[in-house]
Amino acid sequence: MKTFVIAVSFIVIFSGLLITVPTDFYGTGATPDTPVTPVNPNLLSDFTDSETYTKPNYTGVFNNYEYALGDYNWIAGIGLTGEFSLAAKIYFFGIWFGALHICKFITESGTDRGTSISFAEITADAEDGAVRYNLIFEDDGNEGGGFVVYWNSTLYADPEDAWTNDVLYFTHGVGFTTNALNIGSLLLGLLFFQLPDVPFLINLLLATPLWACIIYLIWWFIISMIPFLGGG
Amino acid sequence: MSLTDIPSYFSDYTGINETTAQVILSIIIIVAILFPYLVLAHKNPSTTISLILVFLGECVVLGLGWMPFWIMIMTICVTALSIAWLGGHLAGD
Numbered sequence: 162m163k164t165f166v167i168a169v170s171f172i173v174i175f176s177g178l179l180i181t182v183p184t185d186f187y188g189t190g191a192t193p194d195t196p197v198t199p200v201n202p203n204l205l206s207d208f209t210d211s212e213t214y215t216k217p218n219y220t221g222v223f224n225n226y227e228y229a230l231g232d233y234n235w236i237a238g239i240g241l242t243g244e245f246s247l248a249a250k251i252y253f254f255g256i257w258f259g260a261l262h263i264c265k266f267i268t269e270s271g272t273d274r275g276t277s278i279s280f281a282e283i284t285a286d287a288e289d290g291a292v293r294y295n296l297i298f299e300d301d302g303n304e305g306g307g308f309v310v311y312w313n314s315t316l317y318a319d320p321e322d323a324w325t326n327d328v329l330y331f332t333h334g335v336g337f338t339t340n341a342l343n344i345g346s347l348l349l350g351l352l353f354f355q356l357p358d359v360p361f362l363i364n365l366l367l368a369t370p371l372w373a374c375i376i377y378l379i380w381w382f383i384i385s386m387i388p389f390l391g392g393g
Numbered sequence: 394m395s396l397t398d399i400p401s402y403f404s405d406y407t408g409i410n411e412t413t414a415q416v417i418l419s420i421i422i423i424v425a426i427l428f429p430y431l432v433l434a435h436k437n438p439s440t441t442i443s444l445i446l447v448f449l450g451e452c453v454v455l456g457l458g459w460m461p462f463w464i465m466i467m468t469i470c471v472t473a474l475s476i477a478w479l480g481g482h483l484a485g486d
Contacts, residue, residue, distance in 0.1 A: 167481035175473035182465060351466070359463045367463070367470050 165381055168374035175371065179347065208307065208334025216327045231306065231335035236261070243321070244277040247296065247333065249305060264305045266294040280321040283310050290314025296333075306335035397458045415459045422459075423450030444472060 210230060218226040219239055226237040233249035234257075240246065251260035266274040268286050276299055286292040290312050296305030309332040312323035323329035350356040352371060354364045404414035427446045431438050451468060454460045 163481045163484055166484040167477045170477035170480045171473050174476050175470060178469040178473060179466065182462075182469070356463065356466075359461070363463055363467070367466055370470065370474055 164377060168377045168381075171370065171374050172378075176348070208332075211332050211334035213330055213332045215330050216324055228333075230333060233262070233305075235333065237331065237333075240277060242279070243324075244279045245331070246277040247305070247308065249298070262298040262300055262303075262305070264296040264308075265299050266308065267297055269293055269295070278310075280319065280324070283320045287311075287314075287320070290317075306333060308333050399457075400459055419450075419454040419460050422454050423447060426450040426453070 212228045212230045212235075214226055214228070214237065219237070220226070224239050228235055228237075236248050236250065238246045238248070247264040247266075248261040249264070250257050251262060253260070263276050265276055266278045268274065272286075274282050274286075274294065278294070283292060286294075287310065292310050294308045294310075296308050297303070298305055310320065310329065311332070312320055312329045317323040317326065317328065320329050347356070351364065351368055354361060354368060356364050356367075359367075400411055400414040400418050403409075403418060404411045407414065409417075426449055427443060430442060430446055434442075447468065448465075451460070451465050455462060455465055
């Protein structure tokens, strides 16, 4: 009974306390390696994971670029009129039927650019050849990370020139506060020794009491359900 | 100079590595928050209040980026284990 109370209490209290930690405390994130450093490198900071791509990555019949980042698989598209869009695939039991979380591009000053951004909008929003948008899912309002568009503004006056010469860069990043690490991911990372930026031994130290409690509880439930084993 | 850079300057000034500087400065912050309470509480400090103050101090140093976030997870783990252990003993055999 004592061990059971300890195991249950530990799991409940640990999870409860962990949930209350503000996500901003999970870390400031890393700055990705990029081919060109924007004039304001802070635009690219605070990402725990990121994907950088440019014109040659857009391939196929639909001129799309697909990549996995954070909790989602993403599709970056470009329209016939040169407008850029981004969407996350929605899977149903592991199968994708075409449903998408379409992203809205919100500037840092809060201007909603809608579900696609044009060269004119990028030019208007950018400062010294770089602009960062916050991505918000159009359907449910959840955050999709940050989207930075940048180019060498010394060589190319506007983003369209840079795009034509394959040097208009897009960096899509996710951070601790933007879906890269929600509480579920944090607990799973903890249990499976994959916490980001945490030494393995520390992860092992943190996960051991959790695993011990989980294994004990599984064993306790099994012997409780099989009467002839003598459980409660 | 921002507050986040203080451990870097401290390590340059003292010749120790940055991680050690971060740990030393973090301990100073946490103790600075906890110490007045321990003095005021004199002989009978409450564990709960002490824990709250330690968490508060950790929030400050985590917010400043002086310590990695797993320090907080570790404190949570130890706290949860202690409370659960106490609960288990109160529940008896």
